[in-house]
Amino acid sequence: MTDEGEGEERHVPGSEEEFSQEDQLQQLTETGTKSVEATEEDEEEVLRELYGEPDEDGIYRGADA
Amino acid sequence: MPTATESAVSAFLSKMREGLGARGRPNVATRWYATRNGNGFLRAPWCNIRVTWAAFHSGTYSAVCFGTDFAKTTFHASAFERRGRWTYGTDGIRQGDVIFFDWDGRGSIGGIDHVGVVEKVLAGGRVQTIEGNTSDALQRKVRSPRVIVGYGRPDWGRSNGKVTLQKGDSGPLVVALQKDLLELGQKLPKWGADGDFGDETVAAVKAFQDSAGFTGKDLNGVVSPKTRAALDEALKALRH
Numbered sequence: 001m002t003d004e005g006e007g008e009e010r011h012v013p014g015s016e017e018e019f020s021q022e023d024q025l026q027q028l029t030e031t032g033t034k035s036v037e038a039t040e041e042d043e044e045e046v047l048r049e050l051y052g053e054p055d056e057d058g059i060y061r062g063a064d065a
Numbered sequence: 066m067p068t069a070t071e072s073a074v075s076a077f078l079s080k081m082r083e084g085l086g087a088r089g090r091p092n093v094a095t096r097w098y099a100t101r102n103g104n105g106f107l108r109a110p111w112c113n114i115r116v117t118w119a120a121f122h123s124g125t126y127s128a129v130c131f132g133t134d135f136a137k138t139t140f141h142a143s144a145f146e147r148r149g150r151w152t153y154g155t156d157g158i159r160q161g162d163v164i165f166f167d168w169d170g171r172g173s174i175g176g177i178d179h180v181g182v183v184e185k186v187l188a189g190g191r192v193q194t195i196e197g198n199t200s201d202a203l204q205r206k207v208r209s210p211r212v213i214v215g216y217g218r219p220d221w222g223r224s225n226g227k228v229t230l231q232k233g234d235s236g237p238l239v240v241a242l243q244k245d246l247l248e249l250g251q252k253l254p255k256w257g258a259d260g261d262f263g264d265e266t267v268a269a270v271k272a273f274q275d276s277a278g279f280t281g282k283d284l285n286g287v288v289s290p291k292t293r294a295a296l297d298e299a300l301k302a303l304r305h
Contacts, residue, residue, distance in 0.1 A: 019144065021102040024137040028109045038168055038212040040191070046207045050185065050193060059086035060205050064079075064236070 070221040072238060073125050074161035077219070079236045080119035081182050081195040088202040094118035102134055112180045113138050115197025116163060119182070120219075124229040124290075128219040129163065138165055138177045145217030146174065153215040155190045158183060162216040164194060170211050177214050181206065230288040234262040242266070242288060242296075246273060249299055273299075 040046070048054070051062030084093065091099070091107040094115045099107045106114065114136045120129035131148065135141035142165050145151040153172065158164070162183045167176040181196035190210040197203050230242055243258035243266060251269040267286035274284050277295045288296070 019133055019135065019137070019140040021106075021134065021136070024135070024140055025103070025105045025109065027137050027139070029105075038166075038209065040207045040209055043207040046187070046193065047205055051205070055086075057086055061085055064082060 073123075073128060073219075073221045075236070076123035076230075076238055077119060077125045077129065077161055078182065078184060078195070079234075079238070080123040081115070081184075083119075083235075085195070085203055085205070090198075090201065094197065097121075098134060098136060102136075106136055109136060110198055111136075112196060112198040113141055115203065116141070116180055116182060125219065125221075127223040128221050131220070138180045139174055141165075141180065142174045142177055142215070142217060148220070150218045150220060151215055152218070155192065155210055155213055155216070158186055158192060158216050159218075160184060160186065161221075162218055164192060164208070164216045165214045166208065166212045167214045168212055172214055174214065181208070183216070229290070230262060232262050232264070232267050232286065235260050239266070243269075245296055245300060246270065249273060249296070249303065 047060040051060040054060050087093070090109075090111055092111065094117075095107050095109065095111050097118050098109075098111075098114045099105070117126075117130055117135050120126045126132070130141070131144055133144065135144070141163070142151065145163070151174075152158070160183055164181055164183050165174075165177045166179040166181070167173070168178050169176060179196070179199070181194035181199075183192050184195050184205065185193040187193055187207070190213075192208055192213070194206050194208055195203070196206050199206055230238060239262045240258050240260040242262075243253055243260070246266070246269045247253060247258065251273050253265055253269055256263065256265050270288055270292065271284060271286045273296065274286070274292060277292075277299065279292070279295070283289075283291065
């Protein structure tokens with residue numbers, strides 16, 4: 001265990017903001033994620049302007065990724 | 066010097082970018098989530114799991130997730146709304162905001178299908194995002210207002226001074242850390258301030274912690290808020 005979340009409290013179950021993992025998993029299983037996405041027609045052009053040419057896998061990495 | 070909010074946003078985005086292009090599941094984020102919340106999440110839709118993972122590993126978990134692991138987008142959006150940190154549409158949107166989509170454009174939290182993080186705000190209400198589980202991959206995307214339900218503004222104030230850096234981290238925050246260590250006389254003989262938090266930086270951080278009187282589990286090579294405070298104090302003493 002690292003101290004990655006040090007100083008940051010994890011939620012205590014039972015309070016009003018409880019979002020149980022069981023409920024989350026159940027809803028994810030029931031609804032999934034829709035595969036239909038709204039890709040912008042000029043997305044490649046915009047990303048190329050921001051990050052340069054994509055790599056061989058088509059990923060726009062830029063200088064910071 | 067960046068502000069605490071700028072540092073928190075930078076750390077969060079840096080973790081969102083990590084492994085850009087990674088595809089499929091289980092992956093680093095779903096494995097981590099499953100370890101905490103059960104194996105049912107190993108192959109679950111992972112867009113919100115990625116956001117939770119990035120927040121936790123960048124020291125912004127309290128700011129972004131309010132102490133709860135979120136896998137389900139509608140739950141996370143509701144948490145923002147309950148705290149008064151939710152905005153419908155894109156007015157006022159900024160880098161680092163958590164943005165929620167509905168491919169059917171219904172505009173309600175209940176209809177949300179997907180989530181990402183804003184990397185750049187574009188003209189016309191459009192944004193460029195980083196998203197997990199977009200075609201089952203971690204990708205940069207461009208999104209238009211017609212599919213944006215709204216966004217949550219992380220409570221960055223809860224991250225003030227709480228950005229943790231450790232082995233495996235990289236980027237400008239690590240470069241700044243390495244320069245601080247060098248200024249304090251610690252050794253980075255092979256790699257210098259290269260922006261990668263590797264074994265050499267771990268050793269330098271441990272040496273600093275030792276010199277600052279850290280013992281036991283605090284002597285760990287991780288730049289926790291406590292270590293950051295000690296670094297700042299040592300730099301302040303050195304410079305005056």
